Amino acid sequence: MSIPTTDGALLTQAVLRQLRDEIFSGKLSPGTSLSVPGLASRLEVSRSPVREAVQQLVVDGLAVYTPRAGAKVADFDEDMLRHVFEVREVLDGLAARQATALVTLAELEDLWVRVREQETLLDAAPDHRRDADLDLDFHTEVRAVSANKPLCDALLRLDTQTHLYRSDMWSHDVNRRLAVAEHRRIVAALEAGDADEAERAAKAHASGVLVRLLRK
Numbered sequence: 711m712s713i714p715t716t717d718g719a720l721l722t723q724a725v726l727r728q729l730r731d732e733i734f735s736g737k738l739s740p741g742t743s744l745s746v747p748g749l750a751s752r753l754e755v756s757r758s759p760v761r762e763a764v765q766q767l768v769v770d771g772l773a774v775y776t777p778r779a780g781a782k783v784a785d786f787d788e789d790m791l792r793h794v795f796e797v798r799e800v801l802d803g804l805a806a807r808q809a810t811a812l813v814t815l816a817e818l819e820d821l822w823v824r825v826r827e828q829e830t831l832l833d834a835a836p837d838h839r840r841d842a843d844l845d846l847d848f849h850t851e852v853r854a855v856s857a858n859k860p861l862c863d864a865l866l867r868l869d870t871q872t873h874l875y876r877s878d879m880w881s882h883d884v885n886r887r888l889a890v891a892e893h894r895r896i897v898a899a900l901e902a903g904d905a906d907e908a909e910r911a912a913k914a915h916a917s918g919v920l921v922r923l924l925r926k
Contacts, residue, residue, distance in 0.1 A: 725755060726763040733772055733783055734873045740785035744773055771871040786874035788924060798868045799916040801861060802849065806896060806912035809855035810905040817855055821897045824848045828890045832883070841880040842873075848893055852900075852912070877923045885922045892918060 729749070732738040744764045750757045764781050767773035775781045813821075828844055846869060853862045879885050892915040899908035 721755060722759040722762045722766075725749075725753060725759045726766055728753065729763055729767060730772065733767075736876070738783050740783050740874065742783045744781040744783065746780075771867055772874065784871075784874060786871060788875075791872065791875050791923065792920065794868050794871055795916055795920040798865065799913045799920075801865050801868070802853075802916050803909040803913035805853045805856040805858065805861055805865065806900070806908040807905045808858055808861075809852055810900055810903060810908045812857055813855045813900050817851070818897065818901050821848070821851060821900070824851065825890065825893050825897055828886075828893065832886055832890060836881045836883070836886065838878070838880045841886060845889060845893075852896065855900075872923075875923065879919075879922050879925075882922075888918060888922070889915075 729738065729744075738744075744767070746757050746761050746764060749764070750760045753760065764773060768775050768781055772784055773781045774784050824844070824847065828841075828848070831841070831844070849865075849869070850862075853865055856862070892911065895911040896908060896915065899905075899911050
């Protein structure tokens, strides 16, 4: 496998995207060594962009580094998932509360478009990657409206980590319908200007997603 040759930061980003995709797909499973020489050889690039990409994976929480042992793909179990969602519930609630006072009519329409798209796709066959991406896009937009960059950055890191947890949540029709209904409740609260309800709806959604992720 090789990555098209580009320069500097662009090459590092290309390597980073490749490694993230392999981690999310399970090709690089939890505990797998992220050997810089080995990855550089396989991807047919120099060691420098691989080293920088692996360092970013550690920052993102997708990899862990141990002195003398090097970096390896992080192991994300049920306990870690619960801890992540405990934090996400609070932060997503705060983001929705702050977004209520700032959301514009154009942004509300964009959010409704996203909800309607998800509702339309409920009649289509499940697609894990598509449905997960649509869910992330929706939450990213709500958080962006809050205009709180530290909050958005923290939530992005949490979302990135949850990709490590293997779940078939999006393959079940009831889970997809519940998620879309919860998104609709969040946007309705934003539209009504009800900050308390927006916070409650966002927190309830995060709590519900955790239960559904862990449900066997």
